[in-house]
Each structure stands twice: as structure tokens, then as C-alpha cells.
Amino acid sequence: MTRQVLLTGNAAAAWGARLSSADYIPAFPITPQTEIIETLSEWINNGEMDSHLTMFESEHSMITAAGSAATAGVRVFTATSSQGLMFGMEMIFALPGWRVPFVLVNVSRGLASPITLECDHNDILAARDSGCIQIHCSTCQEILDSVIIGYKISENKEIRLPVIVNLDGFYLSFTREAVEIPEHHEVSQYLGEYNQMNDHYSSSAPQARGLIVLGGSQYSYFRYQAHLANLKALDVYKEAAEEFAIQFGRNYSVIESYRTDDAEYCFIMIGSFSTKAKSAVDHLRSEGLKIGLIRPRLIRPFPSEELNILLSGIKGAAVIDQNISFGKGGILYTEITSALYGAHGSYPVTGSFIGGLGGRDITIDEFIVIAGEMREYTKKGIQPRTRLLFTGDELE
């Protein structure tokens, strides 16, 4: 029977790995992710989970082992955060080229320097061009479910790419929410038997992986194949999510939209602060502003067409980035506007707002100010300049 319990985001991620019957967990601790590997370790030691956990001396080694074990044909789960993701970044970029399936949970935390333990998205967005698929979560339930869906996509015979499931440090990692835990056998049924495909080493069937190529033609071929697989993951995601909805009753479209049907304005953002944006939407709606929320769950592959459909009636869109690309601005803003440009006749006035860096709150009041500004700019038909950071003074 399905149980509903209070789980932290970290525990939800661990449950996702447990229910997916991950065979192997290479691990390394880092705040705010550590609870995930501690939870899995406890289950393995108690005999509640039939898996093997190896502690590594760095994330670079941990991610190398994750990919290497996947080439040998076991289902792998691993998790990291922030500096750990950066330290392992060489392998994050290498493993999509190995075409191996596994799921990595990243618990977003701002990057040094200055050092912080709290959340923003510069860590995960640094992996944007790696070739890994990225699923971004906003609730603890979504984390558990996304790990399971992640395996379904990753192991698809046309994909075979690592999937990164992202959740916000502290705001989700350490926040308890009511989470439904599906039955193990139902998840096993959903995922099906693990298919090793070409991922095996054995004395009777040797293989060579990760080879060097000579010349740009072969290189381009392999890189393009990985690109095509990543693009294909959009359709595969939709099928996997649909199947998940039928079996478990929870629906995860590639982009979550909230009260956008008749909306003239919208917030566009990823991560847990989008749940606050929903409250702001409700408040602004009660005051008569037709506003909604658009939250891409997939960042790679990027759901450009779906975004354009959702934005077709929108006059003004505020993109709220919880990251900053020094010398340019918000990374999500760049992604959104490039997807819109030239896509259809009239696209909305889009504003770029950067907030929530290093775990700084984005208050409901700030969402209201953002909405007000977007309304003004939209009326004037002016594309506003990036609003870098909210400070107390700016709000007054």
C-alpha cells in the first residue's frame, strides 16, 4: 500500500534510489547533500536495500566510478552538490560521451567565492552543456518521482545518457513535506528489468570504451549522436511521464504551468522558489492581474516548442534567475529569450530579474514588485534591462 510520510528532499531522493533498486552507489559527502548517502548507507547496512555503497576520496573519483560501473552494467545512483559537482565536472562532461545511463542528484548550492552552503543554481547550470539530461524539482514529492522517471529516460535504448535531478539546498534538502512513497514492486514494474545493452565487460565479450578518435569527423559524429539522443529525450520524457501518471497518478509535464490559461503576464523560473511564485500569482490574481507561472522542469533537453506554446498569449514575462553569469546576467533568461526569438510573430516583453543568490529569500513582496514592473514595461513596449539584485533600498 502506498504510504504518505513526511520526508526531507534528501530523504525523498534516497527513496527514489531505493525504489529504483540502484545496484551501486559511489558516494562522497558534501553539505547539503550528505543526508542522501547517509540514508542509503543506513538502509544498506540494515539490509533494507540490496545495494552496494563505496565511499570515494573525491567527487571526481566518485563520478568516474559511477560512469565506469555503468559501463559494466549495473544501475548506479550518486549524489553531490556545488563544489563537488564542479570538482567532478571533467567527468560530468565525459560520461555522456560514454553513453551510460545513471542518475545523479545534485543539491544546488551557491559556488565559491565567497563560500556559502546555501542555495542557488550556478552549480547545476555550469553542467548545462555537458550532455547530461537535467530535471529540476520544486517539491519533495517531485524529487522522489523524478529520480524514478530519470532512470526510465536514462536507460531508454535511444538515450543512454546520465540524468541529473536537481533540488534546492536547504529549501528542499532539509524541508520536510508530505510525500507519497510508491510500492517497490510497482516502481520495479514501471522501470522494467535493467537492460545492460552494450554496457558489459566479460571474458567472452570484450569491449573498448571511451576511446580516442583521430580527426574531427569521427569526433563530430559521436558528439552529434549524443546531441540527437539528448534532443530525443524530450519525447522519451513525455512518454515516461505519461506512463508514470497512469501508474502513480502524478503528472509531470516538461514545463509546469500554473494559472496560465488566460494569463497576460507570467513568472518564469526553476526550483523551489517557484512555489512562492504560485502564492504571489494567487495574490496578484485576487487583485485582478491576469498572471501565471511557467516552470521548466527540463533544462536539457530544452523544451523550446512547449515554451512557445505556453507563452503564445502572454504579453509580459518576468524571468527570475537564481544564478548569475558575470558579465551577462541570468542564464535562464538567455535560454528563454533565445528559444523565443523568431519563433512566432509577437513574443512577450521579457524582463530579467536576478535574486535568491546564496539562499537569499525572494519575498512575496518582491514578486509583486516584479509583476508591477513588468506591467509598466509591457504597456510601454520596452524591453527592460536586467534587474541585477534586489536590495532593501531598491524595494523602497
Added chain:
Amino acid sequence: MSEGLIKNIKDLSVEHNLAPGTSMCAGCGALETVKLFCDILGKNTVFVNAAGCMTLLAIYPFTPFSGSWLYTAMASASAGAQGIRDALDILIKKGRLSASEDLKVIVLTGDGSAYGMGLSATSAAIDRDLDFYYLCYDNEGYGNTGHQDSAATPYGARTATSASGAGFTGRKKDLFSIWAAHKPAYLATIIAAEPLDLAHKVEKAMTIKGPKMFITLAPCPTGWHYEPHQTVSIGKLAVKTGIWPLKEFKDGTVTHTKVLKERVPVEEYLKLQGRFEHLFVPEKNPALINRIQTTVDQYWKDV
């Protein structure tokens, strides 16, 4: 000393598990060791490689290995070996792979990775008592990039980044002792020019579970500047001069497997190599040569 099958040179296989025609340099001392390793360990292997000369052994779509191969990264081949060993164990335990299909996992790295970037991952693999072989081919420099000095470069050698004056002014890192301090199940120095000593050690390692560490001195015609046909004679001289002590570590004890009553002066080894030419030309530099000789003498005094 050998309890294995290889008693004399004629017992070494004449058929090889490593195919010829790779893109290694003529006279490559590292390739010779890899060939012997493949012959003795057999075909049921997976080589896990770190960036170095040997990365060019398997070039898409060809591999000279009879067994499997995975290129990882310069810093983390030992972690890759851990991942594969763990995965094979899991598959066998869960009945998804027959034990008869099991493989020996071998890390293959140069000194650039072994003495430097890969040291942390390797240290941790020994800590975890990983059941694997580790073969470092030590050509005493970053060979694949044109032989810049690495932590394995010996005092006095000229490299691409110490190309003038007295050559490299640092000293060769004692990786054997660093690894021995980790107490691996087995550890040995080897050289392809002494194939019987090498074969005995690899055969012995095959009976041992845990980390089995090897450092092979790899004479390098292009990096050391000598003619390819001299690889074997230079290798033999490295042993006869005492510059490359052949030894092993097991159960907490270091044993030298070749102790010479009389050692050849180091000069005989140095003068064959262009990287040491400045010790002899335009005029002989006895001070520098003596310094190298004294270091070697001191080592053997303590043996």
C-alpha cells in the same frame, strides 16, 4: 624464487595477447612491459587507462587488447577500476554474470598520472583494499606531450621544461615507498629488460587478492634521446648500475630481487642518453656525475 609456471626465458609466451602495429614509438620500453603483462595475465582482463602515451594504444575503431579497455581521465583511473571491480562483484553476487566471466582489472598509467595527478585516487583505492593491478610505466617525464619534467624525473636529466644548465634540479619522488606506506597486498618494481624477474612478480601477484602495484622503468627513446635499438641495453644498465632497484613489498617487508655484488658505474648508463649529454659534453662534469653516483651508492648501502 618462482612458484609459477615461468622458470626460464623459454617459458615466456611466443604468442602475444597484445596485437602489434600500435602507434607507440619504436623502442618503447613501456609497451614491452604491457606486452609481457598481457601475456602473463591472460585475456580475461579489463585495462583502465589514465591519460598518457598508452592512451594511444586503443584508437577508434581499433584496440590491440584481447580483453577490454576503458579510458577514464588522467586523475581517476583507479576510481574507474573501483567502479568496474565493484560492478563485476555486484553482477556476480546477484547472479547476473557468471563467475567464469570475471575479469582482472588493471589500471594502466604513466608516471605523470601515477606520481602526480592520480596519486590521490590511487591512495584511496589501496586504502579500500581494491582487488586490482596497477601498472605505472615510468619514463620519467610527461612523455606524451614532449617530455616535460614530472615528479618522476631524476636529478640532472634534461627535459623540455629543464632544457638547459644542469637539467632537472629536483629529485625523483620515491613512489615505491609512498605506496609501501599504504601497505598494499603486493608492490614491486619491474623492467621489461629483465623479463624473468617481471614474470615471476606478476605470477606471484596473481595469487594475491588486494592491490597489486607495479612500477616499471620505461626507457623512452624519444624522451631520453637515444636510438630505439638501445632500449633493452639501457634497461639492463639501469638495473646493473643500481639506478633502478628491482624489489618487492609483501607482508610489510621490502625484498630486493636482484642484488649485485658489483655495480656498474652510473656513468655507463648516463652517457648513452641525450638527456644526460650535458654531463659529458662539451666537457665532462664529474661533480654532477658523482652526485648521481653518491645517491645510488647511499641507497644500496642501506639495503
